[in-house]
Amino acid sequence: MLRILGKIQRLGIITEPLPEPDRAALEQVGEQLKARIGEIFGGSLAIREVDAGSCNGCELEIQALNNPYYGIERFGVHFVASPRHADLLLVTGPVSRHMEAALRRTYDATPEPKLVIAVGECGANGGEFGVNYASCGAVANVLPVDAVIRGCPPTPLSLMLGLLEAIGRRRVGAPGEKAD
Amino acid sequence: MSTDAWIGGLMESLSGAGATAEQAPGLSPARLIAIDPGAWGVLGEVAARHGCRWVAGWGEDMGESIRINACFEKAGAYLLARTAVPRAHPVLPSHTPVFPAADRPERHTQDLLGVSFSDHPDARRWTRHQAWKTSEHPLRRNFPVSGHPPEKTPPDHQYPFLLAQGSGVCEIPVGPVHAGIIEPGHFRFQAVGETVLNLEQRLGYVHKGIEKLAEGRDAEGLARLAGRISGDSTVAHAWAACMAMEKAGNITAPPRAAWLRALMCERERVANHLGDIGAMLNDIAFSFGFYHFARLREDWQRVSREAFGHRFMMDCIVPGGVAPDLPPRFIAAMRDEARALRKQIGKLMAIINDLPSVADRVRGAGVLKPEYARALGCVGYVGRASGMDSDVRRDAPYPPYDRLQVAVPVHHYGDVNARARTRLEEMAVSFDLIEALLAGLPAGPIRAPWPPPAADAEGLGLVEGWRGEILSFVRFGADGRIARFFARDPSWTTWPALELLIRDNIVPDFPLCNKSVNGSYSGHDL
Structure with a gap:
């Protein structure tokens, strides 16, 4: 136990402050939407991540949001196990036809008000896979999508900036501080 | 040899x-x-x-x-x-x-x-759910890539799972949408109390039509597609596909390109092993270990991005060679990085190995008997933790491994502990290889010209990815375009092993056992 505590003390806190983005991380999100989200969800956002056909690249970068460098929970953002606990679905794609029904059911199980963010090139536009006999392509072809975070895969930083922008809680250099 | x-x-x-x-x-x-x-x-x-x-x-x-x-x-x-x-x-x-x-x-x-x-003991559908009919076959020439899908694809809820009956038997369906941030698939458990009697997997949920989509692509397009068969293995799959295409065209990637490919592939192996060791510790609720390994993985990926421009090195391997060259300063930087990481892992493992609560969870959990591993042809660390002494880098070496010594750690207990040990030892081998690759990195061009291979030319790629042996096959058609592409991810050999190794374990140990195998859903479903 002492060795664990010693290691923790020696390393200290490595979580990084949020840098100023050089461009809007989030595409297709209106000012009105941003205002609404801040109003509705206040200081906490519960996300249900749904892999609807991804290559697993996006999942690895979304997982990284919980590593000590990004520590997204400090902004009140947490990932939940059930859509019934979720405010937002973070959907990676392309939506495979074999996942289409499961994705719709997950959406239906998410209580109102709810938001959908499509992640990655595939989620945004079908990416390398597009629409074919096995793929529905973009998430927006299956669900109403409120915002898109692009990249193949998007880096944890662009995911974080995109998410925080969507919930209107991004304030540069002030991790954990509550935006008002 | x-x-x-x-x-x-x-x-x-x-x-x-x-x-x-x-x-x-x-x-x-x-x-x-x-x-x-x-x-x-x-x-x-x-x-x-x-x-x-x-x-x-x-x-x-x-x-x-x-x-x-x-x-x-x-x-x-x-x-x-x-x-x-x-x-x-x-x-x-x-x-x-x-x-x-x-x-x-x-x-x-x-x-x-x-x-x-004709004499297959189980003729149930596997990859097909409800997106195309029994009478349709997507890889037939007369089947268009767009297919004839229904407007909304219904769920495949009529799949005939095995049934277990008797007093006290209960069935636990899990997925396709899982609780964590992971890929989708369905697991059907039959349990008595907490003990698993049987697990049946149902995969195919992330079938994206990769084999069909490959048809008609040019070489670069196929490399991009292969790099997205399984995002965590983007380097290894792109390498295997490029190796197959290069052999079909009798094109040799320049030595420097081969060495850089191996450098990327070893970096990919280390990144995934780091992440999974952390995730296994998370699954036994030892968050200290989880966060430290997640930190080390992040450090490692950041250097990959600085050096090659992408955290997963996606699209860095291209037909004929590699896209980015390694800036000279990384020769020393990566050597020091590998040495420092080896030391860090050593210190962490000294703490972790000392904890009976960790040993209690990983020893004896999820045993894959060597005879099962042999029967299923398990490759990679899953096979090697159960006595399968194989590694393409050593047994059928391709450049640059034909010039390097590759040690192959093998264990025999086949439990979660053995798989974790195998992976820790594989990282140590990768650190040795990374040092050797950096020290011996040849000068010269990084990409060979690409005269399109002749119609009907075939090639086979065999690469030891971090999950194990990847097989990639291509046949070219007219105009240097792909007529057929097939990729066998190592997960095809290890998913069935998970069904066997979970038997008689308790349901709450499933996440740990699953993570110790970590099959790719996307790589399997194609």
Whole structure:
């Protein structure tokens, strides 16, 4: 136990402050939407991540949001196990036809008000896979999508900036501080 | 090094079955034989008697006939057997009765090409759910890439799962949407109390039509697609696909490109092992270990991005070589980074190894018996933790591994602990390789010119990815475009192992056992 505590003390806190983005991380999100989200969800956002056909690249970068460098929970953002606990679905794609029904059911199980963010090139536009006999392509072809975070895969930083922008809680250099 | 003496013996045993050796330089290191369809079952029996591993099987619509391939391996030597069945009546004996490893791949061929394997013990659909009809076969030439999907694809809720009956037996369906940030698939547990009687997997949820999409692509397009078969193995899959295409075109990537490919591939191996060791510790609720390994993985990925421009090194391997060159300052930087990481892991493991609560969870959990690993042809750390002493880098070495020493850690207990140990030791081997690769990195160009390979040229790529052996096959059509692409992710060999190793374990240990195997859903579903 002492060795664990010693290691923790020696390393200290490595979580990084949020840098100023050089461009809007989030595409297709209106000012009105941003205002609404801040109003509705206040200081906490519960996300249900749904892999609807991804290559697993996006999942690895979304997982990284919980590593000590990004520590997204400090902004009140947490990932939940059930859509019934979720405010937002973070959907990676392309939506495979074999996942289409499961994705719709997950959406239906998410209580109102709810938001959908499509992640990655595939989620945004079908990416390398597009629409074919096995793929529905973009998430927006299956669900109403409120915002898109692009990249193949998007880096944890662009995911974080995109998410925080969507919930209107991004304030540069002030991790954990509550935006008002 | 490989020894192919057994192939002669096998050919002798098949002398009455119409087997003939054929010339196919692009398919090296595999030797190609053609055989009558009626003798396909005999081939399986003879190969099983010779102690071969069933590596992969795939088919191709050739117009009048459907060509079927099966690849076998023993002692690092590969044999590719080929036959053809008439398109109008595509029936063939199955290899599954003697090679359990052939079970799901044959069902995949059944679903996508409409070939029936006459004595297959389980003819249920596998890759197909409800997006296309029983009568449709996406890899047939007359099936358009757009298919004829229903407006909304219904769920595949009529799939006939095995049933268990009796007092106290309960069934636990899990997925396809899982609780964590992971890929989708369905697990059907039958349990008595907390003890798992049986697990049945249902995969195919992330089938994206990769084999069909590959048709008609140019070489660069195929490399990009292969890099997205499984995002965590983007380097290894892109390498295997490029190796196959290069062999088809008799094109050799320059030495510097080969060494950089290996450097990227070893970095990919380390990144994934780091992440998974952390995730296993998370699954036993030891968050200290989880966060430290997540930190080390992040550090490692950031250097990959600085050096090669992408955190996963996606699209860095291209036909004929590599896209980015390594800036000179990284020769020293990566060497120091590897040494520092080795030290950090050592310190962390000194803490972790000292904790009985960790040992209690990982020792004896999820045992894959060596005889099961052999029967299923398990590759990678799953096989090596259960006594399968194989590694393509050592047994059928491709540049630059033909110039390097590759140590292969092997364990025999086959439990979660053995798989974790194997992976920790593999990281140490990767650190040695990274140092050797950096020290010996040749100068020169990083990409060879790409004259489009001739129509009908075939190539085989075999790469040891972080999950194990990846097999990649291409055949070119006209205009240097792909006529057929097939990739066998190592997960095909390890998913069935998970069904066996979870038996008699408790349901709450499933996440740990699953993570210790970590099959790719996307790589398997294609």
